Amino acid sequence: MGNLDLPRPVDGMPQAYRGRLGALFLMAASIMGVMAAPASSSSNKGIAKVNTQYKGYATSFDDRRNACPGIKYSFKEPIAAVNSALFGNKKGTNLCGKYVKVSLRNKPSKTYTYKVVDICHGCDKNSIDLSKVGMRQFSKKSIEAIKWELVGSKPSTSKPKPKTTKTTTAVSKPTANGNGNKKVYRGRGTWFSDTTGSCGVRFSQSDMIVALNQEQMGAYSGSRSKCGDYIRVKAKGYSASVVVRVVDTCPTRYCKRGALDLSRAAFKKFAPMSKGVLELEWSFV
Known part of the structure; x- marks a missing residue:
C-alpha cells in the first residue's frame, strides 16, 4: 500500500489543535493499514497427532469419498479412512498418504499398519474405516473396539524369529448369531x-x-x-x-x-x- 496523502496541519494553527489533528491522522492511517492487510489463513484444525493414541471403533468400507485424489488404491489392499474430526483439511494439511498403526483393545501387543487413503464422514471421532481386506487381518466381525495412532511414514518390518517353545492358544466359544x-x-x-x-x-x-x-x-x-x-x-x-x-x-x-x-x-x-x-x-x- 502506498503512502497516505493526508492533509497537513495549517501553519499558525494553535499547538493543541495540531496535536489533536495529528492523533486523528495516525488513527486513520492505522485503521486503513489494518483494512489493507491480507487476512491470515486459518490453521488446519482437527488433525491426528503423531504417536498419540486414540480409542474408537473400526468398521469396513468399500466406497470412495475422494478426499485424497492424488492417491491410487484398491480395496484389495489393507487401507484406511480416518474420521473427519481428525483427518485434517481436504485442501490443506491432512492425513493422505500417512500411516496408522492399529491394535485390538483386548490384544494391544499385536499391531497392524494401514495407509490412509480417504476420509470417513460417518465415523465417530477417534474411529476409522478399514478396507475389508484390512479388517480381516485381525477380525471377522464388522466392527471392533480398537486403539490406533498416527505413525507418519510406514514403519520398517522385519521377519519374526521362529518360536522354539510350544505354546497353546485358548479359543473362546462362539455366541449364537454373533449377538450374545x-x-x-x-x-x-x-x-x-x-x-x-x-x-x-x-x-x-x-x-x-x-x-x-x-x-x-x-x-x-x-x-x-x-x-x-x-x-x-x-x-x-x-x-x-x-x-x-x-x-x-x-x-x-x-x-x-x-x-x-x-x-x-x-x-x-x-x-x-x-x-x-x-x-x-x-x-x-
Missing part, C-alpha cells in the same frame, strides 16, 4: 435421503448409517442418547448382515417402535431401493 445376550428387536425397514440429522453430525448416503425410531432413540445427547451407537441388522429373506451407526431419528409418524430408516447404501446391501420396505431383525452391538 443382546436383545433382538423386529420392525419395518425403510430408507431415507438426508445428510444431516438429530445427532448433529453430517453424513453421506454412501455411509452405513441409520435413523432410529423416535421411541427407542431416547435423548439426543447425554448418557441416554443412542447417537453414535452401532446396530447389527438382518432382513427376512436375505442372508446379508450389516452394522450401521445411529446418526438420526425417524419420527413416530413414520417409524413405530422397532422400525429403522436405513441409508441408501445400507438398504442396498439387502435389496434394490425399489423394494421400499424390508422386515428387519436387529440388535445393538
Whole structure:
C-alpha cells in the first residue's frame, strides 16, 4: 500500500489543535493499514497427532469419498479412512498418504499398519474405516473396539524369529448369531435421503448409517442418547448382515417402535431401493 496523502496541519494553527489533528491522522492511517492487510489463513484444525493414541471403533468400507485424489488404491489392499474430526483439511494439511498403526483393545501387543487413503464422514471421532481386506487381518466381525495412532511414514518390518517353545492358544466359544445376550428387536425397514440429522453430525448416503425410531432413540445427547451407537441388522429373506451407526431419528409418524430408516447404501446391501420396505431383525452391538 502506498503512502497516505493526508492533509497537513495549517501553519499558525494553535499547538493543541495540531496535536489533536495529528492523533486523528495516525488513527486513520492505522485503521486503513489494518483494512489493507491480507487476512491470515486459518490453521488446519482437527488433525491426528503423531504417536498419540486414540480409542474408537473400526468398521469396513468399500466406497470412495475422494478426499485424497492424488492417491491410487484398491480395496484389495489393507487401507484406511480416518474420521473427519481428525483427518485434517481436504485442501490443506491432512492425513493422505500417512500411516496408522492399529491394535485390538483386548490384544494391544499385536499391531497392524494401514495407509490412509480417504476420509470417513460417518465415523465417530477417534474411529476409522478399514478396507475389508484390512479388517480381516485381525477380525471377522464388522466392527471392533480398537486403539490406533498416527505413525507418519510406514514403519520398517522385519521377519519374526521362529518360536522354539510350544505354546497353546485358548479359543473362546462362539455366541449364537454373533449377538450374545443382546436383545433382538423386529420392525419395518425403510430408507431415507438426508445428510444431516438429530445427532448433529453430517453424513453421506454412501455411509452405513441409520435413523432410529423416535421411541427407542431416547435423548439426543447425554448418557441416554443412542447417537453414535452401532446396530447389527438382518432382513427376512436375505442372508446379508450389516452394522450401521445411529446418526438420526425417524419420527413416530413414520417409524413405530422397532422400525429403522436405513441409508441408501445400507438398504442396498439387502435389496434394490425399489423394494421400499424390508422386515428387519436387529440388535445393538
